[in-house]
Amino acid sequence: MKKDSYHHGDLANELLAAALKIVERQGADAVSLRDLAQTLGVSRAAPYRHFPDRDALLAAIAARGFEDLVEAYEAVLADRDLSGAEALRRGWLVYLDFARRRPGLFQLMFDSDFLGRDRPPKVMIPPADRAYHLLWEGMRRAHPDADDATIKMRTATAWSTVYGYIALDRANRFKTFMIRPLSREAVAKAVLAASC
Amino acid sequence: MKKDSYHHGDLANELLAAALKIVERQGADAVSLRDLAQTLGVSRAAPYRHFPDRDALLAAIAARGFEDLVEAYEAVLADRDLSGAEALRRGWLVYLDFARRRPGLFQLMFDSDFLGRDRPPKVMIPPADRAYHLLWEGMRRAHPDADDATIKMRTATAWSTVYGYIALDRANRFKTFMIRPLSREAVAKAVLAASC
DNA sequence: CTTCAATGTTGTCGGCGCTCACATTGCGCA
């Protein structure tokens, strides 16, 4: 931690923390390894001792985002007293709230092409898989007797709607359609209605 | 057109055409003004005589994309023999087909933040407005007696679903849910069912 | 024929990701 020593002490974590702040405030495009290094008082090349390249740093941040999202979603599913439909509704709200409160991070997690690659960054495979699996679990709980194909299709459709709404709302596209944008609750209800 | 003269002759249009090809094949991120200039046999600074900056060139391409999309959608609405629901369904198919055949262009049109700015590039305001307005017209035709608020909300929800599906499909995200992704027709039908 | 606006060129600046050879440090092991 002492700043004047040759070795920084905790550069990897400080890079993650500083980059996360930038992602949340200005989006992933604003992350520059050179900038980061200067902010933390190290040389431009230092970050490369901890992350092979810029993408690896962003992937690590995205992975942390998935972990946070999964934690919040699991808190909803943990309440066994909730009806299936209500658990499903609250689960969508978790996604909608996450996207609204941390838009830059959400965008990095879902809009970057990390997960679409042949070989996604290994740090984010488990939490991302878990996040997607939870969507399926929520839908299954609301439709205990439906067959797998139905569950999957409804999950895909509902997730399309929620994700599309989030992306369009973030980009301010709904001003074309209405003065006041749809509320998160309205979206969650509409999605719920469409998948029940 | 003559290549050896000092003045190129039609640089603006050739820049647009060459950049459009790159957008469609590799996405907007792959567009480099320097590269473009070299390909067309002019100097690095020449493009700046025709477009103030890189964003302006991309905005012009996006505008052209909206014009193509509007043309295809209007061809559907022009058939007055179609039922409202069928016209709506075919309208969504126009979007889905456009997104599948020209993913890079679609992404530039809808994912870039041009339209979300305080002052969107003026070349793309009219065609983009028209494209969004057509969604509303299609929905109106399927629900002639619904009030405006309902039309708007259904349009917003349906567009969220279609747009979300397109983005997730392009990013290959549905492999988590199913082996074979949903077909365009299945999506159009699901959206139609949800908004009728 | 002259003049001028349109168009193209060269040079330059700052920023970026990334790599390489080298410097410093501290930890584990003899």
Added chain:
DNA sequence: TGCGCAATGTGAGCGCCGACAACATTGAAG
């Protein structure tokens, strides 16, 4: 205790990019 090595940080440099400024060339209008 002291030594050696792996981990970590440094500085220089490469090639790429967008953008600007000063200058060159051209064609068309008068």
